[in-house]
Amino acid sequence: MEALQRWAAYHRSKYEGSVIAITGSNGKTVVKEWFAQLWDSQKNGKLFRSPRSYNSQLGVALSLLMIEGDERVAFIEAGISQPGEMERLRQMIRPNVGVLTNIGDAHLQNFSSTAELESEKMLLFADCPLLIKADCTIQDINSQNLDLVLSIYRKLGLHHKPQQEIESLAMRLEIKEGINNSTIINDSYINDLASLTIALDYQNRLPKQRRVLIFSELEGGDYAQAAAIIARNNLDLFVGIGEGVFENRALFPTQSYFYKTTGDFFNLFDNKLISDSTILLKGSRKFAFEKISAHLSAKSHTTFMEVDLEQMAENLNRHRALLAKDCRTMAMVKANSYGSGSVEVAAMLERQKVDYLAVAYTDEGVTLRNGGIKTPIVVLNADPASYDAMVEANLEPEIYSLSSLLSFISTTRRYGLSSYPVHIKLDTGMHRLGFLENEIGELHKIISNQSYIKVASIFSHLAAADDPAQDEFTEGQIAKFRTMASELPAALWHICNSAGIERFPQAHFDMVRLGIGLYKDAISLKTRIVQIKNIAKDETIGYGRWGVAHKGMRLAILPIGYADGLNRRLGRGVGKVNVNGALCPIVGNVCMDTVMVDVSKVDCIEGDEAVIFGNSPAVEQVAAWLDTISYEVLTSVSSRIKRVYIN
Incomplete structure (x- = not known):
């Protein structure tokens, strides 16, 4: 990591454009993406911004290494989770312009107070000639974020498109098909007032169904404010989970259900109540909302298209x-x-x-x-x-x-x-x-x-x-x-x-x-290893015994086959699957529901992810193995494979 960060710092030192660095508790990705949506490339030239939420020690280094050098502005997002991290980010980024969103209770677990958190974040701007802060007197979080974006443009003298072109962004959201003809929006990363507003706004923009919110205890914040935000959105059903929300249940809509623990929810909630609904899962990680997401998902198939x-x-x-x-x-x-x-x-x-x-x-x-x-x-x-x-x-x-x-x-x-x-x-x-x-x-x-x-x-x-x-x-x-x-x-x-x-x-x-x-580069097909076994020399594998262990082999079994769209012609060593960064050959014939892969040279365990196509191998590579085109590979993936949508 240290070598990568030194390389990123060197690459940054060669860049002559302006570097904007943004940090804060909430809204970093939203402000960065809104800034990009309003960027007028014809008048301003080229813009680079950190992809997605690449704001960690690794993500920032990778972002800086993506700068090509001819951009007018590079907009880099920086996030921290513990003391001491921001100085390493500052040495890499060395921003000309600093942007600070609001400081709140998000990511506070390793800091004694919000004051200590703010002090650590401010280290990013130690040598920065211009600092632009969010106007915290603006109560509506979306209005606050937009005001900050426009302030950046105004203070840098840059041109922007009409602000009507902005689309609200939902942070770290997955969208997938749920049980009982429902749609699940999974935002089980953090639960505070700022991200709650953004997530509800995103839910409102999806095709209309009944709207349900499953909500965990807040990570800081006022339950009365949360209840007011929820009331303004006219939900059809509200479900609260956690001691804090349970104790404040009188503040929430009458058409509501409350559970002290996630386990109580699993044991007592009637899933029929969410039929024909768009369900927003808005919870913090400690409440294991990813388990609720899995429980309410329409397909339990381990294989999925991302x-x-x-x-x-x-x-x-x-x-x-x-x-x-x-x-x-x-x-x-x-x-x-x-x-x-x-x-x-x-x-x-x-x-x-x-x-x-x-x-x-x-x-x-x-x-x-x-x-x-x-x-x-x-x-x-x-x-x-x-x-x-x-x-x-x-x-x-x-x-x-x-x-x-x-x-x-x-x-x-x-x-x-x-x-x-x-x-x-x-x-x-x-x-x-x-x-x-x-x-x-x-x-x-x-x-x-x-x-x-x-x-x-x-x-x-x-x-x-x-x-x-x-x-x-x-x-x-x-x-x-x-x-x-x-x-x-x-x-x-x-x-x-x-x-x-x-x-x-x-x-x-x-x-x-x-x-x-x-x-292009937007679709991946993934699965997980369900079993690993050691095969002795000269043993055969699969239908027709086409797979042969010419020496001792470590074999991984994956729950995907030709009924899922994994072409049978990829068998017998033609195709490869990415397991923990290594391309592993398919052994023997592809079966209807399973495939066997040689993982003898890979450190892996049952439950590890296996990529059929994505970054590596790319869908174009799989198409080349099959002597076809990527269109055929993509459109062959079966409808029984669940689709998971990442925003």
Whole structure:
């Protein structure tokens, strides 16, 4: 650790931009992320910020090493848990600008008082020429955080976007499917008034269900204030756990249940009370709310897909930064958002204010509407048999042939509709769906002689935008698209997919479609070792006895198989699984529900995590082993694998 921190300090010494360091008890990540959301890159240049909550001795060092050197500002988050830690962080960061959020009771366990905690945190700013503090006279925590963000911009003379673009951030939240058709938001990290306000605000922004709060004893703070915050949010059900909240139960809503311990909750609570609800678990670690989360989760399968919604938002905004200011974005959420879960991903994209969502089939669009999604939705494989359902759900069809055009006009006529938005697909060389050049005249004639539909956009699809060897073909497609689209009524034009966004800026036109680029590095498939055994030399393993221990082997069994989406072709040593940082080969055939892995060279125990794909091996590497593409790997993950959403 010491060597890594010295390296980080040296790397920081070579950076010539401004370093903003933020610390405090609450709100560090929120202020940093809001600052980034308001950053105007066209006027200010490039910004770096610490990823997620990388604020520890290790996290700060890693953050500093990520600075590329051409950023105008680097915004670094610093956190401590005990005396003596801040001086080591100060020596690495050496900030030009200091930012201090409020000082409260969070993380106080190793300090004698809030005064000692504040004194330790202030060491970060010992040599800092400018210190900006939160205005603690502002009672509402969100208003206080926003005021602090705007103060930073004002005092540094930086440009920011309109503050309406800020989206509230939920700290350290997991979102996953719960029992009885419920959704669980797990914030079982800390429980104080500041983070309670933020978490409830996040719960309010999710698709509407009954809203339930399961709440532990406060880590400092006033129960009357907590009760007032909760009352303002008009919950359908409140559950309090812990001696402190139990003793103050008279302050809370009448529709409430109270338990002195987490064990009492498990023994006495009726799970039917949380049916069809969005459940916020807001508790501190000592109350073991992670056990409540596991208890209320819909699937107990040890294997899970981890979906990092924050990384997706970063991917979205990285691609947006490549576009002209008035260029729109359509985000692809077809195939259950590439296997990651459609409603949850779509809700994040809606909060990020994408202009359109796109699905493959009508039933996918209906699912999004039923989940509360309001953003315009385009159905790419629009089947005439589903046009009625499409109209009823206010979905917009791709029109790709004269017959589909006439059929949809007939549907809108039956419903008595006019100017219903449709999206015209042109075939410029992909030769899937779409109008050919010789059909453009008839297409224009039909569109011009009716009032039931209007053309919202005209688009095509690039066949090889990611292959430089085929750029001549791609440029020919773009030229053909210009010619064909010019013969049709005015509408939005779009042809670029993820690769096209990055490689063909001249073809961004009015809108782009972001698909696989949205999901890069945001999805991991993980499981845990359920058994380890020692196999003697020459023993065989698995069906068909294809696995052979050529010498003594230490074998780990993982609860994932081809029924979960682990391709059978990864067996017999083709694929590898990451166990504690080492890639371990799959032994023998992949079974329906299990797989065996050689962990002879790894220090591991039962219960340790195993990564099927994520940071290592990346999904692209798994695809290469299978001689396929990452899309197939992602969309093959079974629905019986629970999805866990990280914000």
